[in-house]
Amino acid sequence: xxxxxxxxxxxxxxxxxxxxxxxxxxxxxxxxxxxxxxxxxxxxxxxxxxxxxxxxxxxxxxxxxxxxxxxxxxxxxxxxxxxxxxxxxxxxxxxxxxxxxxxxxxxxxxxxxxxxxxxxxxxxxxxxxxxxxxxxxxxxxxxxxxxxxxxxxxxxxxxxxxxxxxxxxxxxxxxxxxxxxxxxxxxxxxxxxxxxxxxxxxxxxxxxxxxxxxxxxxxxxxxxxxxxxxxxxxxxxxxxxxxxxxxxxxxxxxxxxxxxxxxxxxxxxxxxxxxxxxxxxxxxxxxxxxxxxxxxxxxxxxxxxxxxxxxxxxxxxxxxxxxxxxxxxxxxxxxxxxxxxxxxxxxxxxxxxxxxxxxxxxxxx
Numbered sequence: 001x002x003x004x005x006x007x008x009x010x011x012x013x014x015x016x017x018x019x020x021x022x023x024x025x026x027x028x029x030x031x032x033x034x035x036x037x038x039x040x041x042x043x044x045x046x047x048x049x050x051x052x053x054x055x056x057x058x059x060x061x062x063x064x065x066x067x068x069x070x071x072x073x074x075x076x077x078x079x080x081x082x083x084x085x086x087x088x089x090x091x092x093x094x095x096x097x098x099x100x101x102x103x104x105x106x107x108x109x110x111x112x113x114x115x116x117x118x119x120x121x122x123x124x125x126x127x128x129x130x131x132x133x134x135x136x137x138x139x140x141x142x143x144x145x146x147x148x149x150x151x152x153x154x155x156x157x158x159x160x161x162x163x164x165x166x167x168x169x170x171x172x173x174x175x176x177x178x179x180x181x182x183x184x185x186x187x188x189x190x191x192x193x194x195x196x197x198x199x200x201x202x203x204x205x206x207x208x209x210x211x212x213x214x215x216x217x218x219x220x221x222x223x224x225x226x227x228x229x230x231x232x233x234x235x236x237x238x239x240x241x242x243x244x245x246x247x248x249x250x251x252x253x254x255x256x257x258x259x260x261x262x263x264x265x266x267x268x269x270x271x272x273x274x275x276x277x278x279x280x281x282x283x284x285x286x287x288x289x290x291x292x293x294x295x296x297x298x299x300x301x302x303x304x305x306x307x308x309x310x311x312x313x314x315x316x317x318x319x320x321x322x323x324x325x326x327x328x329x330x331x332x333x334x335x336x337x338x339x340x341x342x343x344x345x346x347x348x349x350x351x352x353x354x355x356x357x358x359x360x361x362x363x364x365x
Contacts, residue, residue, distance in 0.1 A: 028138055029137070029138065030089055030138045030139070030140050031130065031132060031137055031138065031139050031140070032139070032140055034130040034131060034132045034137060034139055035131055035132055035133065035134075036050050036054075036130060036131040036132075037054060037130050037139065037141075038090035038127050038128060038129055038130040038139050038141055039053060039054055039057035039127060039128040040057040040058070040060055040061040040064065040127060040128075041057075041094070041125070041126060041127055041128055042056070042057055042060035042061070042064070043056035043057050043060060044128060053128075057128075064116075065116060065145060068116050068119070069112055069113065069116055069145070070112060071112075071147060071149070072107050072108030072109055072111075072112050072350075073108075073156065073165075074107045074108045074350075075105075075106070075107025075108055075109050075147065075149075076107075076149060076165075077165065078106075078107055079149060080105055080106055080107035080109065080147070080149075081105070081147050081148045081149045082105035082109075082146070082147060083103070083105070083144050083145065083146045083147070084101070084103060084104055084105055084109050084110050084113045084144070084145045084146075084147065085101075085102040085103035085142065085143070085144045085145075086099065086100065086101060086102060086113055086114065086117060086142075086143045086144075086145065087099075087100050087102050087140055087141065087142045087143065088100065088117060088140070088141055088143070089138055089139065089140055089141070090127050090129055090130060090138070090139050090141050091129065091138055092129050092136035092137060092138060093126065093129065093136075094126030094127045094128060094129050095121075095124075095126060095127075096117065096120055096121050096125075096127065097121075099114065099117050099118065099121070099357060101113075101114060101357075102142070105147065108349075108350045109147050111349075111350045111353045111354055112353075113143075113145045114353060114354070114357055115353050117143070118353070118356065118357060153165075154166040154250060155255075158206075158208075158218055158219070158258070159218065161208055161218060161256070162256055163208065163256055163257060163258045164248060164250055164255040164256060164257050166250065167248045167249060167250055167255070167257065168249045168250055168251065168252070169246075169248060169249040170248055170257070171209055171245060171246070171247060171248040171257040171258075171259050172245065172246045173241065173244060173245055173246075173259075174244045174245070174246065180241070180261065181261075183237075183240075183241060183244075184237055184261065184263055187236075187237040187240055188233060188234065188237045188263055188265070189233050189236075189237070190233070190265055190266070190267060190268055191229040191230060191232075191233055193229060194229055194230070194267075195267060195268060195269060196271070197267070198267045198271065198272040198275045199224070199226055199230075199265070199267060200224070200264075200265060200266050200267055200272075200275050200276065200279045200312075201222070201223060201224025201225075201226050201230075201264070201265055201312075201315065202223050202224065202262055202263065202264050202265075202317065203220055203221060203222050203223065203224075203226070203230070203231075203234055203262070203263050203265075204219075204220070204221040204223070204260060204261070204262050205217050205219070205220055205234055205238055205260070205261050205262075205263060206218050206219035206220075206258050206259070206260055207238055207241075207258060207259045207260075207261065208256060208257075208258055209245045209247065209248075209256065209257060209258075209259060210247070210256040211247045211253075211254030211255065211256065213242060213243050213245055213247065214242045214243075215238055215239055215241050215242045215245070216239075217234070217235045217238050217239075218258070220234065220235075221316075221346045221348075222345060222346065223315055223316040223317040223345060223346060224312070224314065224315050224316070224345070225314060225316075225344070225345045226265060230265055233265075234263055237263070238261075266279060278311045278312070279311075279312070281308075281311065282307075282308040282311040282312050282315075282318065283308075285304045285305070285307045285308040285311075286304070286305060286308040286317075286318055286321055288301075288304050289301045289302065289303070289304030289305035289306075289307075289308065289321075289325075290305070290321060292304060293305070293325050293328075298325070298328075298329060301325065302322070302325050302326075302329070305318070305321055305322045305325060306322070309322055313341075314341070314344075314345070316341065316342045316344070316345040316346050319338040319339075319341040319342050320338070320339070320342045320348070320351065322338050323335045323338030323339045323342065323351075326338060327354070327358065332358045333358075333359075333360070335354075335358050336355065336358040336359035336360075339351045339354055339355050339358065339359075340355060340359065343355065
């Protein structure tokens with residue numbers, strides 16, 4: 001499939017006036033339609049009418065977004081495209097506040113659009129405020145951002161490594177994915193020094209396999225904070241797959257490619273039987289809860305997810321699933337706590353971008 005980024009931004013006005021509370025301590029009118037709408041501050045030196053400046057500002061905002069936005073790798077890999085919708089308030093002094101993700105399409109697109117608006121706020125970029133009866137007023141601005149895929153680069157850089165993402169033939173383990181899972185199940189060892197700890201959890205490994213056939217782990221996501229001893233055993237097991245891969249090809253030649261695999265560490269021994277049982281139960285609960293939530297049974301789904309989190313409260317994967325559900329339900333403060341818990345164990349760029357938007361600054365009620 002061929003990909004390229006084509007981003008289109010439309011701005012529109014709606015008739016009518018909306019009144020809403022700007023904060024718990026002040027009841028301030030926020031307008032949707034005004035005599036002179038807010039403008040991206042790129043055309044104010046033009047000696048022309050306000051209407052012409054508005055048209056110019058819309059074009060310059062389009063250019064600004066196109067130059068700064070990066071099509072998320074996850075969305076590109078999954079073929080996700082569509083329109084993300086943001087809204088924010090342009091204050092009378094031109095500051096942007098109350099940024100809200102009105103519609104997301106997944107794959108990190110919503111977070112990427114939010115990142116650009118958040119960058120404007122962090123750099124204190126002041127817009128030209130909207131005006132009503134000649135006076136600056138608070139105006140809600142709606143910003144749809146369209147993501148469309150065509151012609152992407154055939155490869156990406158992960159650190160210093162070239163990794164192809166477009167293939168003629170994909171990277172394959174001898175015998176397929178089931179054989180790979182069986183290989184890890186046989187070779188993955190629980191660290192002897194930690195057997196009495198009864199630690200259980202999962203890791204995601206990203207393997208780099210170049211045409212020569214050797215294997216290197218280029219990323220580890222340790223969702224349970226198991227630590228270095230467990231990382232080492234995962235790396236050893238991954239390295240033992242060297243020579244068992246059919247390389248990816250592009251334009252008739254072998255190319256380096258990445259492969260993602262999830263591995264699970266379960267503690268052996270009778271003393272850890274309850275932990276193993278709880279882990280199996282949590283995995284079932286998280287799967288059932290996610291399915292129910294996606295079917296629209298949000299409260300029922302969230303209840304199952306909560307049970308899984310209660311069994312393993314520091315599992316970053318479970319906290320991420322619950323954080324997404326809570327964000328979807330507009331329970332931002334609770335989602336904030338879950339996403340901060342995720343960042344304690346894994347570096348997730350999407351979560352790192354969401355936390356400043358969902359969490360209130362320290363000391364602010």
